[in-house]
Amino acid sequence: MYNRIARLWRQKESKDLDGADLEKLLAKIDRNRVPRHIAIIMDGNGRWANSRGLPRFFGHKAGVESLRDIVRACSEFKIQVLTVYAFSTENWKRPQEEVNVLMDLLVEYLYKEIDELCREGVKLNPIGKLDELPAGVIKALQMAVERSRTNEGLILNLALNYGGRTEIVEAVRNIASNVKKGILSIDQIDGNTISGYLYTSGQPDPDLLIRPSGDFRISNFLLWQLAYTEFWLTPVLWPDFRRVHLMRAIVDFQSRERRFGGLKKNNRTT
Numbered sequence: 100m101y102n103r104i105a106r107l108w109r110q111k112e113s114k115d116l117d118g119a120d121l122e123k124l125l126a127k128i129d130r131n132r133v134p135r136h137i138a139i140i141m142d143g144n145g146r147w148a149n150s151r152g153l154p155r156f157f158g159h160k161a162g163v164e165s166l167r168d169i170v171r172a173c174s175e176f177k178i179q180v181l182t183v184y185a186f187s188t189e190n191w192k193r194p195q196e197e198v199n200v201l202m203d204l205l206v207e208y209l210y211k212e213i214d215e216l217c218r219e220g221v222k223l224n225p226i227g228k229l230d231e232l233p234a235g236v237i238k239a240l241q242m243a244v245e246r247s248r249t250n251e252g253l254i255l256n257l258a259l260n261y262g263g264r265t266e267i268v269e270a271v272r273n274i275a276s277n278v279k280k281g282i283l284s285i286d287q288i289d290g291n292t293i294s295g296y297l298y299t300s301g302q303p304d305p306d307l308l309i310r311p312s313g314d315f316r317i318s319n320f321l322l323w324q325l326a327y328t329e330f331w332l333t334p335v336l337w338p339d340f341r342r343v344h345l346m347r348a349i350v351d352f353q354s355r356e357r358r359f360g361g362l363k364k365n366n367r368t369t
Contacts (some may be wrong), residue, residue, distance in 0.1 A: 121343060126175070126348045134352055136180040137173065137345075139330070140320055141166065143312030143336030156200050158175035161338035163208055167307065172342035174219045175254050176349070180254045180302050184320050188262035202236050205259070213246050218222040220252025226298035227261035238240050256299065263322030270296035299324055307352045309345070311337045 141162060148158030160275075173181045186201060209223075216223065223243045230237070236259075252283060273296050277283040283292075290293065304324045308317070313334035319326060331348040 111134070121346070122259055124343065124346050124350065127353075128346060129353055130177070132353050133176050133178060135179055135303045135350060136179070136303040136305045137307045137309065137315060137348075138182040138184075138321055138325070139169070139309045140184045140311070140318060141337045142184075142310065142318075144338055146312065147336040147338040155197055156292045158336075158338055159197075159201055159204055160291050161205060165337055165340045165362065166208070167212065168219065169339050169345055170216070170253070170255060171219070172345050178253055180256060180297070180299075180305075182226075182256035182258060182305065182321065184258045184318070186227075186259045186261070187319060188260055188265055189319070191260075202233050202306065206239045208237055209243045213243050216243070216255070217247055217250060220250045221247060222250040222252065222254050223247045223257060224254055225267075226255045227259045229259060231260050236308070254302065256302075258320070261298075261320075263317075266298055266349060267293075293323065297323060304328065306357075307331060309348050309349060311340050311344075317330055328354055328358070329357065 144158030144162045145155045146158070147161060148155045151157070168182065179263075185205065191198065192203070195200075203363065213223075224238075225240050229240065232240075240259075263279060270293055274283065274292065276300075277287060278288075296303075299321075304326070304339060305328045307328050308321075308325060308328045310330065310332045311334075313332070315332065321328075329352055331351055333344060333348075335344055
């Protein structure tokens, strides 16, 4: 049943994209100024399914197709880092059946996609409290991390059992522990120190956050890292999100002037 519905959905999506002038959109993108790091809150799977009278499982399954397309697109645009919010620390509150489906889909994705990810040079980097995930998920993640360990293309941060506050709390605890051990002094602690203790240590902060589904919140995602990130919001639900939407986000991003607390260029004094 799912395969038939998914086929019809993809046919509709292809028809919709035929009307978009992708070549003109592509021509607007300056390949030398693409975001180094894009973060995406993959939201709207349940609403996508409910609007079609389908079980939520179908929305999550369809969302995997979107992830596949966006990872490919980010590789093609030479994005350095893509961080996707796959499962939050709060998602355990969902019905157990739905949690099981999400975990099964994750394992399926990793085993099915690892060959292509490696061909594209993608390096998988799961972030979050990974030791609390089911054993089968941990095994699949270990396989994917090991297989992609030496890849030098896109870094794919897969945020699993992730919470921004938890990440900061863990960083503070580790810093305090190292101060207690004499490894670190209080005077050495600054913003760079804290960044170095986060899951994204060594990576640039996100330049662009994409939030599908029409919501206006960051949902406990990358709270420290998003300090100066540009936001791009869209009502498009995640299962309908494709590279054309990513391209629109990049074009809009490149039209903005990032001031990082400073003034616009024409307002600056010499």
